[in-house]
Amino acid sequence: MAEGxxxxxxxxxxxxxxxxxxxxxxxxxxxxxxxxxxxxxxQTILRPPLPLLPGDAGxxxxxxxxxxxxxxxxxxxxxxxxxxTTLVAVSVAVGKIVISIASAYAIVFFRFPLRMVxxxxxxxxxxLPVEVRILPTYKVMVDxxxxxxxxxxxxxxxxxxxxxxxxxxFFMTIPNELLEAARVDGAGPxxxxxxxxxxxxxxxxxxxxxxxxxxxxxxYLWPLLVTNSNSMNTIIIALRxxxxxxxxxxxxxxxxxxxxxxxxxxxxxxxxxxRWFVKGLVETEK
Amino acid sequence: MNRATFPHRLLPYLLVAPxxxxxxxxxxxxxxxxxxxxxxxxxxxxxxxxxxxxxxxRAVLSDPAWLNALRxxxxxxxxxxxxxxxxxxxxxxxxxxxxxGKDVYRTLLIWPYAVATAIAGMLWLxxxxxxxxxxxxxxxxxxxxxxxxxNGTQAMGLVIAAAAWKQIxxxxxxxxxxLQAIPKSLLEAAAIDGAGGARRFWTITFPLLAPTTFxxxxxxxxxxxxxxxxxxxxxxxGGPGRATETxxxxxxxxxxxxxxxxxxxxxxxxxxxxxxxxxxxxxRYIERRVHxx
Amino acid sequence: xxxxxxxxxxxxxxxxxxxxxxxIEIADGxxxxxxxxxxxxxxxxxxxVAGLEPITSGTIEIGGRVVNDLEPRARDIAMxxxxxxxxxxxxxFDNMAYGLRIGGIRGAELRARVEQTAAMLExxxxxxxxxxQLSGGQRQRVAMGRALVRGPAAFLLDEPLSxxxxxxxxxxxxxxxxxxxxxxxxxxxxxxxxVEAMTLADRLIVMNGGVAEQIxxxxxxxxxxxxxxxxxxxxxxxMNILPAQGTEQGVLLGAVPLALGRPAPGRDVLLGIRPEDxxxxxxxxxxxxxxxxxxxxxxxxxxxxxxxxxxxxxVRVPGKKALSPGARVGVLPAPGLAHFFDPATGxxxx
Numbered sequence: 010m011a012e013g014x015x016x017x018x019x020x021x022x023x024x025x026x027x028x029x030x031x032x033x034x035x036x037x038x039x040x041x042x043x044x045x046x047x048x049x050x051x052q053t054i055l056r057p058p059l060p061l062l063p064g065d066a067g068x069x070x071x072x073x074x075x076x077x078x079x080x081x082x083x084x085x086x087x088x089x090x091x092x093x094t095t096l097v098a099v100s101v102a103v104g105k106i107v108i109s110i111a112s113a114y115a116i117v118f119f120r121f122p123l124r125m126v127x128x129x130x131x132x133x134x135x136x137l138p139v140e141v142r143i144l145p146t147y148k149v150m151v152d153x154x155x156x157x158x159x160x161x162x163x164x165x166x167x168x169x170x171x172x173x174x175x176x177x178x179f180f181m182t183i184p185n186e187l188l189e190a191a192r193v194d195g196a197g198p199x200x201x202x203x204x205x206x207x208x209x210x211x212x213x214x215x216x217x218x219x220x221x222x223x224x225x226x227x228x229y230l231w232p233l234l235v236t237n238s239n240s241m242n243t244i245i246i247a248l249r250x251x252x253x254x255x256x257x258x259x260x261x262x263x264x265x266x267x268x269x270x271x272x273x274x275x276x277x278x279x280x281x282x283x284r285w286f287v288k289g290l291v292e293t294e295k
Numbered sequence: 296m297n298r299a300t301f302p303h304r305l306l307p308y309l310l311v312a313p314x315x316x317x318x319x320x321x322x323x324x325x326x327x328x329x330x331x332x333x334x335x336x337x338x339x340x341x342x343x344x345x346x347x348x349x350x351x352x353r354a355v356l357s358d359p360a361w362l363n364a365l366r367x368x369x370x371x372x373x374x375x376x377x378x379x380x381x382x383x384x385x386x387x388x389x390x391x392x393x394x395x396g397k398d399v400y401r402t403l404l405i406w407p408y409a410v411a412t413a414i415a416g417m418l419w420l421x422x423x424x425x426x427x428x429x430x431x432x433x434x435x436x437x438x439x440x441x442x443x444x445x446n447g448t449q450a451m452g453l454v455i456a457a458a459a460w461k462q463i464x465x466x467x468x469x470x471x472x473x474l475q476a477i478p479k480s481l482l483e484a485a486a487i488d489g490a491g492g493a494r495r496f497w498t499i500t501f502p503l504l505a506p507t508t509f510x511x512x513x514x515x516x517x518x519x520x521x522x523x524x525x526x527x528x529x530x531x532x533g534g535p536g537r538a539t540e541t542x543x544x545x546x547x548x549x550x551x552x553x554x555x556x557x558x559x560x561x562x563x564x565x566x567x568x569x570x571x572x573x574x575x576x577x578x579r580y581i582e583r584r585v586h587x588x
Numbered sequence: 589x590x591x592x593x594x595x596x597x598x599x600x601x602x603x604x605x606x607x608x609x610x611x612i613e614i615a616d617g618x619x620x621x622x623x624x625x626x627x628x629x630x631x632x633x634x635x636x637v638a639g640l641e642p643i644t645s646g647t648i649e650i651g652g653r654v655v656n657d658l659e660p661r662a663r664d665i666a667m668x669x670x671x672x673x674x675x676x677x678x679x680x681f682d683n684m685a686y687g688l689r690i691g692g693i694r695g696a697e698l699r700a701r702v703e704q705t706a707a708m709l710e711x712x713x714x715x716x717x718x719x720x721q722l723s724g725g726q727r728q729r730v731a732m733g734r735a736l737v738r739g740p741a742a743f744l745l746d747e748p749l750s751x752x753x754x755x756x757x758x759x760x761x762x763x764x765x766x767x768x769x770x771x772x773x774x775x776x777x778x779x780x781x782x783v784e785a786m787t788l789a790d791r792l793i794v795m796n797g798g799v800a801e802q803i804x805x806x807x808x809x810x811x812x813x814x815x816x817x818x819x820x821x822x823x824x825x826x827m828n829i830l831p832a833q834g835t836e837q838g839v840l841l842g843a844v845p846l847a848l849g850r851p852a853p854g855r856d857v858l859l860g861i862r863p864e865d866x867x868x869x870x871x872x873x874x875x876x877x878x879x880x881x882x883x884x885x886x887x888x889x890x891x892x893x894x895x896x897x898x899x900x901x902x903v904r905v906p907g908k909k910a911l912s913p914g915a916r917v918g919v920l921p922a923p924g925l926a927h928f929f930d931p932a933t934g935x936x937x938x
Binding site for chain 1: 472
Binding site for chain 1: 659
């Protein structure tokens with residue numbers, strides 16, 4: 010194999026494997042640890058070091074967490090928290106894709122006054138992350154009565170300069186003749202979009218879905234700002250509340266279970282949709 | 296050649312309207328408000344406001360607490376970016392060497408990308424919790440007085456570790472992509488010229504990776520500045536004794552907890568300037584990258 | 589099937605005029621080829637007929653109906669693009685069916701029409717394939733099929749063969765002519781290749797710099813080119829065009845008197861003689877020519893030489909009698925086949 014020629018010596022391969030295994034251990038250990046911890050009774054968790062293998066309290070812990078154990082601490086069941094988080098993540102992903110593809114479509118395939126002004130207005134939002142406009146944004150949310158609503162959790166997050174830029178870049182690679190052929194075939198803007206552009210964008214959409222789903226799922230500052238009521242919390246905020254009032258009575262076994270619930274869905278999405286995710290990530294940001 | 300387009304007049308406005316509406320209501324209006332408030336002094340009840348010019352900025356820039364946050368942020372960002380990039384580069388170069396098994400390692404190394412920053416912080420807190428952390432326990436056994444909740448340096452170490460850990464996946468994927476773009480023939484030519492492995496890396500691979508490295512440096516700085524709010528908030532709350540209070544955390548704390556509107560707004564505006572500078576750097580560089588293909 | 593008429597069609601971008609008023613009445617079923625060098629405006633003209641470029645002034649009629657402001661789909665035309673512009677994600681069948689579906693044709697009729705067209709183009713075995721699984725020639729046929737299946741009033745073809753290799757191009761050229769004749773649909777065909785233009789066209793539009801220099805049948809354009817541009821563009825190798833002067837007996841080329849037609853005595857003209865209208869004579873007869881280089885093509889050879897008194901000239905000679913460089917010969921222009929042009933305007937003199 011010419012490709013592996015340089016550095017393909019047997020010892021080089023062993024060194025590489027060795028270093029990568031260490032890397033994997035460092036990277037995976039915190040996740041492994043919390044998963045293992047979620048299967049041990051609280052007494053074992055509180056008496057370090059934790060065994061490296063799963064314990065026998067797994068079923069009991071998960072049953073208790075799902076059966077209302079988490080609800081007794083935070084006032085809200087883990088089911089509701091997962092529902093809130095999933096709803097936010099999916100809506101943010103779908104919303105970002107829909108409004109970004111629409112605005113990129115307009116900017117690339119139409120010519121109209123103020124077109125570039127709009128493009129720059131969308132582009133510049135890149136430079137205004139929520140962290141630099143915390144208080145006034147909060148005030149807008151209050152004025153619009155969006156505190157403790159799903160709309161409040163979702164809407165402000167679906168503007169996306171990055172996704173718009175990605176779609177714009179992709180649309181600009183579509184040959185002119187394809188649009189012209191469609192026009193001659195009788196397709197108007199809607200048909201061209203639905204029959205030709207959308208199918209051709211499928212990979213980009215899949216990639217963006219993964220990235221924006223993760224983005225929505227892992228939001229922290231925003232849900233912290235716009236939710237007061239526990240029943241509107243995402244699972245991450247709820248988890249933070251569970252550990253922040255830590256005292257001797259904190260049911261760490263249930264915290265560990267909730268933590269697994271909070272990290273497992275996005276990890277599954279990333280691992281299962283790895284092909285699109287990696288392509289999308291490297292292309293979106295370059 | 297010019298882009299072929301549709302001749303419609305109204306439709307494009309309808310298409311950009313949703314994105315534009317959200318940007319204006321939730322981005323531009325609040326940003327404008329932050330700019331306005333940064334020049335005003337308002338009492339906590341919002342009963343009276345007064346134009347004070349740049350007084351808020353002067354106050355912020357001479358406030359020891361803000362300067363402390365600036366120092367904390369610089370230390371935190373530099374370490375986070377350095378650690379996560381160095382580890383990712385090491386792993387990526389090893390993975391590039393492999394004849395088989397590359398994909399397995401990639402699958403195992405991308406998990407942290409999916410973990411929320413706040414949870415990354417919590418995971419590390421579980422591991423290094425002074426009372427029951429499995430990794431804190433051996434530290435205590437060998438006589439280290441380990442308590443990140445009381446010791447500022449240890450707290451800083453913990454949040455840096457969590458923040459760097461979370462970013463390894465991202466950097467790894469980009470370094471792998473960057474390494475794959477380097478023509479194998481260059482490395483083979485260097486090998487024929489007699490360059491050993493380490494020499495090949497530092498004289499060929501590393502310089503050719505410079506665009507990727509530079510891009511990641513900007514991205515990691517932005518990440519460390521803004522996205523790590525969750526780690527600080529969930530793990531240390533800026534403590535102990537402001538040892539881990541970053542600029543973003545301070546904006547949040549001063550605005551939401553201490554209700555110092557003018558000061559918080561001025562801090563926001565300073566942060567905005569930092570983001571604008573970083574984004575400008577990033578896009579200048581991307582422009583160039585586009586030209587070079 | 590329809591007539592097409594262009595009346596003083598013009599196009600400008602701002603103050604920059606790119607089409608300077610083209611007029612032509614095209615009969616139903618006629619095959620018109622628009623030919624010219626790159627940048628002459630031929631594609632723009634075709635795209636204006638298609639409705640892909642707005643026209644600045646003038647009228648375009650298709651089937652007796654003014655279509656100036658109609659969308660392409662309302663003009664009842666079909667188009668074949670240079671790069672084919674096949675929808676990459678659709679099968680051959682769907683590529684061909686797309687326009688019909690939009691036109692509201694469904695079910696059995698749709699299937700029948702697509703299959704019939706596919707059979708005509710020998711595409712039946714490929715109907716389920718995607719464009720990327722096809723060879724260049726097959727893709728070209730799909731692009732043709734997509735236009736044919738619609739049964740439009742007119743076909744517009746924009747350099748449809750330029751992406752094929754030389755051999756396929758000859759085959760497809762014959763086929764396009766055949767298909768067009770059998771369906772009897774009016775066609776406008778853009779090319780920069782004069783062989784395609786000559787072989788396909790019922791009538792040619794020769795364009796240069798946004799101006800239709802001549803509109804006529806291929807043979808008349810060959811025999812009576814209206815301008816020096818047309819004379820030089822049509823015919824290969826290009827016509828020899830040399831400055832000469834009218835005399836009582838004929839013309840004076842350099843210092844050599846030639847008895848070829850008779851422009852007004854004393855008048856400066858441009859004399860055009862095609863390489864194939866020259867014959868080689870022994871030295872001393874006709875126009876003296878010193879051979880500089882010979883291109884041997886097999887059946888023929890092109891001898892490039894210099895005439896006495898300066899000026900380049902190309903002569904076609906039979907390949908078997910090829911001359912060698914350095915040879916001095918005489919050339920005799922065939923009587924009656926000389927062309928005269930006005931040196932100032934480049935227009936043909938009667």
